[in-house]
Amino acid sequence: MLSSKSNRKSGKRARLAALMTGLLIGSGAFAPAVIAQEPDTLVIARSIGGLNSLDPSRAFCDTCQIYLSSVYESLVTLASDNKSLAPNLAESWEISDDLTQFTFHIKPDAVFSDGSPVEAKDVAWSFQRLLNLKGSPSFLMDGMESVEALDAKTVKVTVSKPNSEFINKVSAPYAAIINSDVAIEAGALADASAATADDAEGWFLETSAGSGPFVLKNYSPESELRLIANANYYGDQPAFDSVVITNIQDSVSQAQALESGAVDIAMQIDADTMASMNSDEVITEIVPSFNFVYIAFSPAATRANGVLTPEVREALTYALDYDGIMDFTVGGNGAKQSAPIPNGFPGTSDLPLRTQDVAKAKQMLADAGYADGFSLIAGYPNDNVYGVDLNLMMQKVQQDLAAVNVSLELQPMTYAVWRDELTGEGLPVTGVYYAPDYFGSGQYVDYFSMIEGTPWASRAGGTQPELVVNATEAELYQKALASSGETSESYYHQLAEEMIGENIIIPLVSPNLVLAFRADIEGVRYSACCNLPLAELSRK
């Protein structure tokens, strides 16, 4: 009996061992690729942790721009030259001479993914919701007085003051046109109660209601975003039946996935990692970006102790080694930028670049009574963005300022704590980043200028706005918005010069982007509005 029981046990063990061995062998090297797959799937490696929403009126992130511009459509879009506007949902538009009325004519054949026509009422509802939801991109509709459907395919937007920038704002992916009928059914609201009563955000995580070339198939936060071709798309069908943006966080892992063929495009490869890649099946290109990293001085911050006078700020800008910072942070793969408006945006041509002059910095500090220097606290998010490690960047800044006897106490912190500090007693010095929300210089004036009420005027000026507020900028901005073309550009140029002279926001590097993709992929390009236009991609 004992022996037979033992034999049965041995037999079971042997079968179990054989099964396990079989599974292990089969699982790895010999796993056949016969699992159900989408017919032709494009796989993109990207860190999608920052994706905050899939609701066009709430979303606000780089990945959101890719998603929204693929699944939804705005009335106009940015052309491939990254500076002119092109028709999108609207086949044409007219702007009144006083720049307060914008009339759009929707393409007659435009339909949503459920086959229903895109109508003026959808545009009116989407813009009103964007404004009233008070979500992150609501600022795009600031100043909108009314939006009315003139007929089924014509919509007119009226703004309260002349605003040549409005047409650019409409090109942002966040100004997406939503199928209002289905969204309303799902609980979306566009009236004044939207800010507190709209509960459609969860619905937008599970479905899409746009007219773009793709529709949402599945979203798993911090894992993957899966799109499939919109069968009802009224334009040219995209080359891929399916697109998966898979979450791979770091640059090295993205490069490995690209080299192994697991992904077709890797979006956040840094220059150092690119240099280590040597596969013939991978193409890498370096292109300039419109992103930039900067340091900022807040003279009214409590812990600045009043030292950050205009003269001292100017002296500190002369102490910085701009070439060295670019080498140190991105290995030279970037561009210098003088004003807090990206190179290539309206008003930035021929702006003077900042240069290092340590002797001049020392002399200016001595003249200001700080020959022996002083100490400052520099708090910043402990992040790596656009290939720039902010820790490294701030260490270099610390080193440069030490040469003029200014001691910088570095305080890296989590983003949440940094925000708390910035809005609390303020940070005398900080280092952070910025990327465009659409093509247009107005957004930078709205954010970085020292016009009363802008975010940075509030931070730098704190309770003493008189320290920083610049009335000239307000006048110039009004003129820029009330004009268009070269005239408007010349006002933005003057605004840029004013912002340079304030020495509050000091851009350090505009890092280049690495476009890395498999050799059989075509159409990869960087777009200032949409990051990576998915519908333009194809396989050879």
Added chain:
Amino acid sequence: MLRYLLRRILVIPFLLLGVASVAFLLSQITKGDPLSALIPERMMSNEAVVEAIKTQWGLDRSLPERYVIYMTRLVQGDLGTSFTTRRPVLTDIAERLPATLELVIAAMIFGCSSGFGLGMIAARFKNTAADISARSFALLGSSLPIFWSGLILLYIFSVKLGWVPGTGRLDARSIAPETVTGFFTIDAILAGNMPALLEALGHLVLPAFVLGWSVTGIITRLIRSSMLDALNQDYVRTARAKGAPEHIVLLRHAFRNALIPTLTIMGFTFAYLITGAVLTEAIFSWPGIGSYAVSAARSLDYPAIVGVTLVGAVAFLLANLLTDVAYAFANPRIKIAG
């Protein structure tokens, strides 16, 4: 035994409420702005946006109000909505926990089985080449940083040799089997989908090895020292004197006794890895609970922080309970009072 188990299980909900309270209050008093997950930096000066978001998420209420609301919902099984994913925390956890459990169970199977084997070999062949090799492998497992070993092994075995697939639970081009348990391996079996099973196992091999290797290190050293101790005991000498075969001496007499101190470590290692496998999850793009915890902590997403804390607490409480039960089975002299 049954009464003891029931008593321990009945206490768990009360312990969890205490844990949830502490986690909630700590995350509220921690320095930082929870709005950072809800409002982008450029919008935080826009008072209209800030007020709307505060109202929408209940952050305009006082701390005691928020606490009462949160705990009331919690006892009804509602863990709230995550600030970062904008989905119910319970949904997030239900989606991510199986991924982590699948990884951790595979890592524990590898780590414990290899640790047992190597520990026994090291003890049986003390101070020989086999002992040194086993201990070296164990030492490497516990000392190599996971972010380094993970990346290197991924580069060698996936990129260069192509023996194992890349990151993720499945190839990004593949469609996951229909979700029943959330364990891709089990769901594939339930669906009768052998290719999906093989692919899921293929994706599991490397991360489970990397994570399990650190477990191997701990278990090998513990088993070796316990076995050396046991092999010097009288009952082992008696067994050998009675002519028992060496494998019986090792497995039935020495190993069973050496296992007892190891059970505690195994239980707590398993519980720790549930929320502590974050580096492996990050390197292998494994959408588990560890990376969710880190993301929640960084953005002060307190509904998610409390949710993950509860998962960790449940894991530790259950591990503790199961370890006690396992003690009784491993050592008949230990009686659990009823």
